[in-house]
Structures are given as structure tokens and as C-alpha cells.
Amino acid sequence: MMKRYSFRSSIFCFAYMLMCCCYLQAQVKTKPRKCIMVVGAHADDVESLAGGTFAKYIAMGYEGIYVDVINNLAGCNLEKTPYFKMAAPFTVSSSPHAYPVDALETSQIREEEARAAANVYGAIPVFLNYNEPWFSMGRKQIDYGTEAYTQFAPVGRPLIALATIMSNEVNYVTDLLKKYQPEIVIIHTLGGEKLDHGNAAYMTYLAFKRAINQNVAVGKLWMSPRGWLSPTETGRKKSIKPDIRINVKDFLKTKCEAYDKHASQNGGMGRAYFLGNRNMGYNDEIEEFITVLDNTK
Amino acid sequence: MTKQMMIRFILAVILVLPASVLFAQSNVMLTGSWCEFGDKPGQLKFPTMIATDKSNYLYVVDQHNHRIQKFDANGTFISMWGKQGQAAGEFYYPYGIAIDSKGNVYVSDMNNNRVQKFTADGRYLASVGEYGTKESQMKYPRGMAFDANDVLYVIDAYNYRIQKFNTDLKFISSWGSAESIGIKLYMPQEIAVTKDGNIIMSDRQNHRIAVFTTDGKLVKRFGDYDEGKNAKSGMFSEPHAITVAENGDVFISDRYNFRIQQFDAANNYKAQWFTPGSFDDSKHFPLGIAVGNGIIYIADHHAHKIYQYKLAAN
Amino acid sequence: MHLQMRTITAIILSGFAMALLTSFVTTEEREEKPRKCIMMFGAHADDVDENAGGTFAKYIAMGYEGIYVCAINNLDGCNLERTPWYDKGPNFTVSSSPHKYRVDALETSQIREEEARAAAAVYPSTPIFLNYKEPTFFIGRKMVYYGTPEYAAYNPPGRPLIPIATYMDDEVEYVTALLEKYKPEIVITHTMGGEKMDHGNTGYMAYLAFKNAMNKGIPVGKLWMCVNGWLLDEPAQKNKTGMPYVQVDVRNHLKTKYEAINKHISQNGALGRDYVMGNKTQPKEVIEEFITVLDNTKK
Numbered sequence: 001m002m003k004r005y006s007f008r009s010s011i012f013c014f015a016y017m018l019m020c021c022c023y024l025q026a027q028v029k030t031k032p033r034k035c036i037m038v039v040g041a042h043a044d045d046v047e048s049l050a051g052g053t054f055a056k057y058i059a060m061g062y063e064g065i066y067v068d069v070i071n072n073l074a075g076c077n078l079e080k081t082p083y084f085k086m087a088a089p090f091t092v093s094s095s096p097h098a099y100p101v102d103a104l105e106t107s108q109i110r111e112e113e114a115r116a117a118a119n120v121y122g123a124i125p126v127f128l129n130y131n132e133p134w135f136s137m138g139r140k141q142i143d144y145g146t147e148a149y150t151q152f153a154p155v156g157r158p159l160i161a162l163a164t165i166m167s168n169e170v171n172y173v174t175d176l177l178k179k180y181q182p183e184i185v186i187i188h189t190l191g192g193e194k195l196d197h198g199n200a201a202y203m204t205y206l207a208f209k210r211a212i213n214q215n216v217a218v219g220k221l222w223m224s225p226r227g228w229l230s231p232t233e234t235g236r237k238k239s240i241k242p243d244i245r246i247n248v249k250d251f252l253k254t255k256c257e258a259y260d261k262h263a264s265q266n267g268g269m270g271r272a273y274f275l276g277n278r279n280m281g282y283n284d285e286i287e288e289f290i291t292v293l294d295n296t297k
Numbered sequence: 298m299t300k301q302m303m304i305r306f307i308l309a310v311i312l313v314l315p316a317s318v319l320f321a322q323s324n325v326m327l328t329g330s331w332c333e334f335g336d337k338p339g340q341l342k343f344p345t346m347i348a349t350d351k352s353n354y355l356y357v358v359d360q361h362n363h364r365i366q367k368f369d370a371n372g373t374f375i376s377m378w379g380k381q382g383q384a385a386g387e388f389y390y391p392y393g394i395a396i397d398s399k400g401n402v403y404v405s406d407m408n409n410n411r412v413q414k415f416t417a418d419g420r421y422l423a424s425v426g427e428y429g430t431k432e433s434q435m436k437y438p439r440g441m442a443f444d445a446n447d448v449l450y451v452i453d454a455y456n457y458r459i460q461k462f463n464t465d466l467k468f469i470s471s472w473g474s475a476e477s478i479g480i481k482l483y484m485p486q487e488i489a490v491t492k493d494g495n496i497i498m499s500d501r502q503n504h505r506i507a508v509f510t511t512d513g514k515l516v517k518r519f520g521d522y523d524e525g526k527n528a529k530s531g532m533f534s535e536p537h538a539i540t541v542a543e544n545g546d547v548f549i550s551d552r553y554n555f556r557i558q559q560f561d562a563a564n565n566y567k568a569q570w571f572t573p574g575s576f577d578d579s580k581h582f583p584l585g586i587a588v589g590n591g592i593i594y595i596a597d598h599h600a601h602k603i604y605q606y607k608l609a610a611n
Numbered sequence: 612m613h614l615q616m617r618t619i620t621a622i623i624l625s626g627f628a629m630a631l632l633t634s635f636v637t638t639e640e641r642e643e644k645p646r647k648c649i650m651m652f653g654a655h656a657d658d659v660d661e662n663a664g665g666t667f668a669k670y671i672a673m674g675y676e677g678i679y680v681c682a683i684n685n686l687d688g689c690n691l692e693r694t695p696w697y698d699k700g701p702n703f704t705v706s707s708s709p710h711k712y713r714v715d716a717l718e719t720s721q722i723r724e725e726e727a728r729a730a731a732a733v734y735p736s737t738p739i740f741l742n743y744k745e746p747t748f749f750i751g752r753k754m755v756y757y758g759t760p761e762y763a764a765y766n767p768p769g770r771p772l773i774p775i776a777t778y779m780d781d782e783v784e785y786v787t788a789l790l791e792k793y794k795p796e797i798v799i800t801h802t803m804g805g806e807k808m809d810h811g812n813t814g815y816m817a818y819l820a821f822k823n824a825m826n827k828g829i830p831v832g833k834l835w836m837c838v839n840g841w842l843l844d845e846p847a848q849k850n851k852t853g854m855p856y857v858q859v860d861v862r863n864h865l866k867t868k869y870e871a872i873n874k875h876i877s878q879n880g881a882l883g884r885d886y887v888m889g890n891k892t893q894p895k896e897v898i899e900e901f902i903t904v905l906d907n908t909k910k
Contacts, residue, residue: 131758133775143779145744145758145772159758161774162746164808166756190841191804191811192818195778198804202811205804205841228803228818228904243846291846334764343765361766390717390768408717408768437721455725484691484718502691502712535712553712578751599751 032219032296035182037065041160041200043072043114044262049224050186051255052248053287055121057184059251064123065180069200071156072110073103073132074141075265103135103154109264116261120254126176130163131156133195161199164206173207174214183219186289192228205292212295219296222289229290242288249285324559324609325570325593331372334601336362339374344596344603346440346487346538348394348402349589350417356394356402357596357603358585363388365404365419370592372603378419383409386421393487395441395449397464403449405438412438412451414466425466430456433468440487440538442496444511450488450496457482459496459513472513479515482507487538492545492562499536499549506536506549508564519564526576528554531566538586540593542608548593550583557583557595574600645796645832645907650678650789652800654773654813656685656727657875662837663799664868665861666899668734670797672864677736678793682813684769685723686745687754689714689877716748716767722877730874733867739789743776744769746808774812777819786820787827796832799901805840818904825907832908835901842902855900862897 036057040046046054046066058064101109111127118125131154133144142148144159163169177185185208187201201223208221225242248255256271271284332341342361349355353370364379365388379388393405400417411426412435426435436455443449448469449462458473475481483502491497495516496509505520523532534553541547545562551569555576559568572595574581585596593606649670653659659667659679671677691714714722724740731738744767746757755761757772776782790798800817801810814836821834838855841847848854861868869883 133778143771144775145762147763149758150760150763158756159772159774161772161808161812162757165746189804191802191815195774195812195815198811198815199774199808202804202808292841293844294846408721436725455721579753580751582751 032183032217033063033181034061035063035065035180036184036186037067037177037180037182038186039067039069039188039200039204041069041188041194041196042075043068043110044117044259044265045188045197046114047117047255047259047262049188050222050287050289051258052251052284053186053246053289054123055251055254055258056246056248058121058123062183063180064118064121065176065182066114066118066121066123066125067128067176068111068114068125069128069130069160069203070132070196071107071127071129071154073107073135073154073156075106075132102137103132103152106135107132107154110262113262113264117258120258120261128173128176129156130160130200131158133159133161160196160203164199164203170203170206170210173203174210174216177207177211177218178214178216181217184222185218185220186222187224187292189224189226189229190292193224193226208293212293219294220291221293223292225288225290242290244289244291246287246289247285248287252284324568325606326609327573327604328592328607329372329605330573330602331368331605332602338377339366339368341366341596341601341603343598344601345391345585345598346393347585347587347594347596347603348396349587349592349594350396350400350402352400352417353590353592354417355587355589355594355603356396358391358394358404360390360392360598363391365391365394365402365415367417367419368603370590370605372605376419378415379404385424386413386415386419388413393438393440393452395443397443397447397449399464401464403441405441405451407437407439410435410437412441412449412462412466414464423466425462425468432471433460433462435460439485440499442488442490444490444494444496448511450490450511452485452488452498454484459488461511470512472509478509478513480507480518486536489539489541489547491541491547497539497541497547499539501535501537504533504535506533506539506547506564517564519560524553528556530569531558531560533558537584540586540588542588548586548588550586550595552582552584553578555581555583557586557593570606572597572604643794643830645830646676646794647674648676648678648793648795649797649799650680650793650795652680652682652798652813652817654681654801654807654809655683655688656681656723657730657872657878658801658810659727660730660868660871660875662801662839663899663901664871665864665897666799666859666901667736668864668867668871669859669861671734671736672867675796676793677731677734678739678789678795679727679731679734679736680739680741680789681724681727682741682743682773682816683745683809684720684740684742684767686716686720686748686767686769688745689719689722691877713749713752715750716745716765719748720745720768723875726875726877730871733871733874741786741789742769743773743813744771746772773809773816777812777816783816783819783823786816787823787829790820790824790831791827791829794830797835798831798833799835799837802837802840802842803904805842811840821905821907825905830907832906833903834905836904838900838902855902857901857903859899859901860897861899865896 038046038050038054040049054064115125134141187204188197190201191198208218211218222244260268341359345358345360347357355368357366359366363381364377366377367375369375388406389408391404392407395403402415404413406413410428411424414423415421425433435453439452439454441451447464451460453460458471460471461469463469482500485498486501488498496511498507500507504522505518507518508516520533523529524534533551536549537552538550547560549558551558556569556571561567572583580599582598583595584598587594591608595604651659651663651667667677691712728738747754798821801814803814803818804811821831824831835857873881873883
């Protein structure tokens, strides 16, 4: 009798311990690391999306992951500007002597600049290498999917929009989330703000959802409210109110320093270049986001 | 015999054996092949149906080059005509081809919803059709054939009917509804005229062949679904093209079995052979088929090639 | 003489005044209003019906002209098979039949377009096919992706891939021209940035064209967006980003909606309501919900 009782007790104890282990394991699994990941479509998008927030969290001890989704084959113009000799190695202006740079060289320049920018924050740069949807061959624009693009065969993964329908590509981005288990992930506006921006955001959204389903310890997915979600676009106030507002006043210097590293895009004009793109009255001391997914609750 | 010679002999036997076994099933021999992927004269992009004329010229619907190419019986390029467009003499994904008793060439210009008529050297003569459901209107015409009276039969795919025209492309009649023919056809692709004057059609998605009188009365059906390297003779996995030889034998391209099957005039199974290439359907798709003067031609849609086979005298 | 001068001056001045007044009236007249027209941009054949079929039917019943837009040319996704219904069934069916065959690109596109035409006729509405290329199709049973040499070699008909088209000015103009032609009071499209690649990007293209139309002074009304995809996620609902504020009661138009859905036999085997309600992203049946993304009626 005694023997049977102790056998029952041991089974009970074993089951209890198993439950505790599972619970603890579950707890360990669901706690993300102190890590912030900003997913920008192109080189310099991390800065324009959330440069201040990125700097602030890194200063608070978070690991920073600086993600550049597209391989930046297009868009680089090198030119001779009035500043010449005195200015940064690459500059942008309204100079008539602006020439599109060939695909491979553009990609190299932009990647170098992004590495330098990530270094300003003390962040780890990650290049996902999705193909830019067009590039210049000489001065001719070549679009993805054309025979000329296929012939040039630039190094890179598929078009990001296409990659969102490929399960292995979503897994590739999910693996990045698995590796760093970030507490905060920031993306562009879903479905707006240029082709690659919206689709890079959608890819991250899909990967984040997959990570949640796979019990990967990710925290929150924040989205920039630019583009169609901004009040001027929607014409309404209530539904576009960002739920996250970060004061980045003390980190604008870092943000602008990082911004300046993208000289081939902004001529090292930093804040002036950034604010030049915005509406009058834009407050760059506050960065705002919308929580799209929350895995912490 | 040295050891080396022995090995060579064994190797030769090993290599020859499968071919012997294969051709033992049929009475044909591969005698040539030509074309490769491209848009130059003599090159093809996704060829579909083919036809031969009385002078033994072969006409190929070069679908993704939106043109027709003409070869002699040995594959020498003769001429070509057409380009992508909607104007007379232009094509937009053509599909079927047929030749009348005078040697004029008719092409079903599938995505332009019309049939165009040309001389044997490609001079445009006439056209019929536009998108719609009325007489002489069409929805994506497919295979075509002429009977002994020079009546043209056109598969009007998404109107689920056959339309009949004379050689001036004037409408004669149509038939095809499930009620009128007694069966439902699933994606018929090609049509031919049997030796006894009936209409034979590939009922592709039913994996069988249907035979009708010229006015659409069902005569018989044969075949059923089977697929793979060991698929039974007389069965099909998506039969596409059909052609009828002078002696009445019927040749059918059996897509996912990568073979051609031969039936006699009474539709009894006679023989079969595999077309060149592996069982990889992305590289290999025997589609168009034509027969003339004891020679059978196969257009491989995915290999962009024409294969030529010679029929044995028996 | 002096009087005559005065008279002449008065006549000239009054002429100016009249001209000015007329120009005001003309300007006023030129400011056209949107037409009683509802336009739905679906990515693929059947997306109009599934996403807003009830609303589409309701507005058409109220006298609106219906424009049924299918953005993608549907090169992919069609399976033909032999089903238990066999000779008695519809022309194309879907089931779990083992005898299921992928259909080649050209044929798939033709089948889907025919079905969409039939569906558009149910409401009744005008079908428009924008013919943007599907990003995948099959050569044999092998999937081929846009941008690969195999895709380029096959060269299927169609305009560019829709996400790429969103950055091409002439493509945005092409869609804008459609808005200019019909001047719709209501335009509905997919959730931007969600729900599959083609859906999100079709939504984005419609958005860009709508904005372009507004900037050009074309009398378009409102752009509504469906609430599927990421807008259904809990945080988006909670912070009201995904809170729909256009709700259309479609209970009296479900019959039309399902009749139209049934026309897409190659996709749903004519299973209509069961097919749609089996799709869990469909939150409610009798209410269709949207978010107003752009509103050109309040100036």
C-alpha cells in the first residue's frame, strides 16, 4: 500500500515538475532580447524611418540591428557639384553633370555607406540583398523581369514583392528574427511609400507573424505612419493616431551623423536634406509609430 | 575477343536494348529533329499545332513568336510570316492550323479570336471572327481540320462548340452543346477527320477521345485516364493533338505520358512510342502532330523542336 | 461726346463684368461631380465578388453603374480535374480529386477571364481587365517566377508585374485614365500592404491612381479599402488603425454576390457561400466593412 502511494506521488511530482519546466521554458521562449531591429528598404531608410529611436534604444543598452532589405542597384548619381573638392566623396545637387552609376558600383557604394551609418549607432548591419526592381545600364533604365535585366543577372535575391509569396524567402527573414529575437522591430508603412518600402514592410510583417507562430521570442512590430496613413492622406484624425511616440531630441545628433554617411544620396547634408523632404512644421524631435503586432501579451 | 571488346559489346547491347524494346512496340523510327529555342528563322518558341500539305511541306504554328513557319520534309526552312499584332496577317498567340484541298493555310489566331486564311507562301487572303458568342464570333479558337468537302471545323473553345465554315470563311453551322451532343466535353484541343468522314476530337480533361458525325452526333468514345511510365496502352493523360493517316490510322499525342499512340481506323489500339526527352514535363511536351507521305512530325511545345518519324511500310 | 465716351466705357466695363461672371459660372459648371458609379479593383478574377460583392450589388441595385476591374491577368492557379460530377457537373470544378492538372498559363488566363465576364454580368456591370502579369505560372508542372529567364522566354501576354507598375508613371496614368473615364463616386480596393503580394500592390496602384486623379481635378469620390489582412490584427484594431467606419448592410444582396461567385467555377467549383464562408478571413456575412483612405468629396 505504502509502495503504491509513493509510486502515485512520484508520478504526480514528475508531472508537476514537467509542467513547471514547460512553463519556465515557455517563459524563456516568449521573452525577447533587449534588441531593436529597424528594417529599412534601402540604404538610409533606417535613418529616415527611426534613426532617433534606434539611437535612443541603443544608448539604453539595446543591441541594434540595422537591416537594409534591397541591394540598392539603382538610384546612384555621381556628379560634380559646386562644393567639389571640399565636399563629401559623393554628392547630390542640381548639377547638370549627374550620371547614373552602373548597378554593381551603386550597390557597393550604398552598402559601404550603410555600414558606416550602422557604425555610428554601434549597430550590426545586415544586408538581405533583395534585388532592386530596376537599375541603369549606361543611361538606360532596365526593369526587373525584362530580358535585359535577366541578361545582366545582378547578384541578389528575388524582387522583394515577389519574395513575399515564396515561403523559403519568408523563412529567410524569419531566421533573422530567430537569430536576434528583437524586442522591437520597426518597419515602413504597410502598403504605401514606394514599391520597395511597402513590400519590405509586408515581408517583415509576414516573417514576424511566422516567428510568433513558431514561438520565436519576438516582441512588437511597429510601423511608421507615413504615406497613406498620415492625416493629410486619410482626411481623418481618429484612426491614424500613432500609439507610440518617442522623444528623440537628445539623439538627433547621432541620427544626423548617421544620415550624413549616405553621401551619395544626400551629399552629407544630413538634417537639412531630411527635413527638406518633409511638410512645413514637421517635428523631427518626435518619432511616431503604430503597433501592428504585439507578441508580448 | 579481348576483354575490352567484350565490355564494348556489352555496353552496346545495353544501349541498344531499350531502343529495340521501345520500337518493338511501334512501327516508327526517329529519322530527324530540328529547331531550337529562338526567334530567328528556323527557330521556335513554344510551337503548338502543325500540318502538312500535298507537297509535303510542314507548317508550324510558332506560338510565342506569333508567326507561322514553313519547312520542307527534311526540316529545311522555307519561309515564315506573321508577327505579334491585331492587323490582318498578324497573330496573337496562334494555336491551330489546317490546309484546304487547294493548299491554302488557315490559322486559328487564338488570342485575337479569329481564323485567318493565307496562301501557301503566307499571303493574307481572308479572316473571320471576333470575340463573342454569335455565329462567326469566337472565344479563343483552338484546333481545326478540313473534311473531304473542304468544310473547315473549328474548336470554338469557350463557346463550347464546333463552328463550320467554307473555304471563303463563310459560316455554315455549329454544334456542341452538352444537350445536343449527349456528352460534356472538357477542354477539347484538336480535331481531325477520320477516313470514314467522321470528326474525331481530343476530349483532353476527360482523358479520352470522342468521335462525332459531321453534324455533331456522338458515334463513340474511347480511352480513359492513366498516367506514368507504365500507363496502359489505349489510355491517356491529357491527349492533345490528333491526326489521321491516309490508311485511316489515328495518331494521338498523349501529353503527360510523353508518348504518341497509334490506333487503327476502327480505333483499336495498335502501337505507341515515347518521344525524346525525360519524364520532365517542363522540358518536354509532345503537342502538335501531323502525318504525310509516311512521315510523322511531332512538335514538342517545351523543347521547341520538331521530331520526324518514318512509318514502316506495314 | 463726353456722354458717348461714358456710354462706351460703361458698355466695355459691363462687357468685362459679364465675361467675368460668365467665366465664374463656367468654372462652377466645370467642377464636375463624381458619377453615380461604383468601381471595384480586385487583384484576380473573383476578388471583386469575394471582397465587396454585396456592396457592389447593392449600389448597382440603387442605380449606380458598376465597373468590375480585374487587375491581374490570372496566368496561374487553375486546376482542371475529373470530379465525381463528371458529365453532369459544371465545366470546371475544384475538389480534392487526385486527378488534378495544372493548366498552362494562356489557357488559365482565358478561363479566368471568361468566368470574370460571367460574374460581372450577374450584377450587371462592365468588366475591365487591366492585364497586369501574374508573378507565377506553370510550364508543365514546374512553377516559373516573374524575373527568371524561363518567364522571359515564355513571354506571356500582359503588362508588367503590378508592384513594378506602381513606380512607372505611365502605368499609374493608365489606371488614372480609367478613373477619368468613369469618374466613380466610390472606388473599392484591397487592403494596402497586406493579403498576398498582388492584392496589396493592386490596392497601392489604385491608391496612387486615385491620388493622381484628385491632383488632376478628376471628379472621383471616395477610395475605400477592405479590412482584411493586417488590419484585422488585434493591435491594429485596438489602436483604431484598423477600425472600419464604412459598414454596408448587404443582407438583401447576398444572393447576387453568391451567384457571381459561383461563376468562378475553376476556383471554387461553384460552391458559392460554402467556399467563401470557409475562408476564415471573412468576418461577417451580412456586413461588408471598409476604411475610407481618400475622400475627395470634402474640399
